[in-house]
């Protein structure tokens with residue numbers, strides 16, 4: 001797969017060890033971003049009776065995996081019961097520490113930290129407007145634009161200065177929530193946001209629900225996370241997904257939900273194919289179940305006589321199991337992945353990146369020797385990985401290699417938070433099916449149809465849970 005995951009976000013409210021829980025949540029979401037990680041924690045005492053903002057927000061972030069960035073001493077220093085955390089793979093903005101998240105801003109009326117998964121399509125215009133009215137930026141990230149916009153809206157609405165919100169708590173709280181709603185209406189694109197002040201946690205999902213975000217209960221508090229696997233990782237209880245176009249405010253008064261926009265659900269379909277973990281459930285659809293179903297439909301659409309079915313780890317495995325079930329061809333492991341190679345493993349040239357496939361994947365020759373093999377992968381992007389994969393299988397003695405793909409041909413780049421090659425680099429954009437087959441060296445090649453993929457997803461959830469962005473297959477985007 002040549003697509004790169006976007007980001008993962010976590011938010012905690014009302015737990016004594018918020019930083020540690022956020023850390024565990026981020027580790028569970030590590031697959032969504034390996035370039036940087038960060039956690040912001042408020043040390044405000046939530047037990048105070050008033051709308052306390054006596055504490056401050058502390059932040060630690062750095063480049064690398066969660067376990068590289070956070071050592072024991074960092075977590076010990078981040079004391080408090082409200083937190084937001086972020087893992088990042090760069091989309092908008094460069095790969096530098098300045099663009100690592102969460103972003104934290106401290107103003108005369110308090111502090112705000114923000115963690116964003118997604119990509120704004122109107123951030124250039126908004127940034128320019130904000131700069132014209134005096135805002136300054138410390139990064140090139142679209143996410144910082146959201147933070148500055150909230151602040152500007154709050155000030156324009158008459159938010160009262162003072163070191164904390166204490167002095168004007170009720171009035172400031174109302175104005176701050178209005179500023180959040182107004183900001184959510186102005187930003188366009190994909191966004192799943194965890195925002196915190198010194199005494200509250202806020203979740204926002206864009207009106208199309210392009211990126212996932214869910215909420216769970218943890219002891220007496222709450223957890224927000226990009227995927228439900230992060231709620232499981234902290235032994236929380238999943239409550240529900242944040243709905244598209246919904247804002248959830250959590251503070252000492254409890255949890256309040258606001259719908260701020262007309263909803264047209266179009267969740268990224270690639271979450272189910274590739275990005276999300278198989279043990280997550282997004283908008284009522286269990287991810288691994290979706291992959292089984294895609295494999296079943298693929299078998300129906302492009303069955304072929306073969307001896308074994310194998311799946312390319314990790315995300316091709318679910319579809320391979322589904323294909324095997326529906327076709328009656330036995331599933332075998334066939335191929336293993338080196339778990340210790342991160343997705344950002346350094347290979348500076350294209351040739352080296354291609355050669356990396358040999359380091360990353362290897363065949364189990366005993367499963368494949370003299371066999372007709374159906375190999376299922378989640379997608380073909382540039383085609384280079386697929387070509388290497390076919391070589392690996394042939395080298396291991398496969399008699400025939402039949403390549404099956406559990407997503408339709410990717411013909412268009414993504415502008416909504418996924419790093420994709422340009423249109424000219426997408427092999428399905430420039431080549432016909434038979435040309436791709438020859439290019440990758442397979443004996444046969446077939447992709448699932450778009451209709452088949454939608455049918456597979458509809459089998460897993462109710463109608464209300466369906467509605468997907470299919471931009472990279474058909475070039476039509478929700479925004």
Ligand code: SF4
Nearest residue numbers: 268269414469471472
């Ligand atoms: S264009 Fe493709 S990768 Fe991007 S959000 Fe839509 S479905 Fe997902």
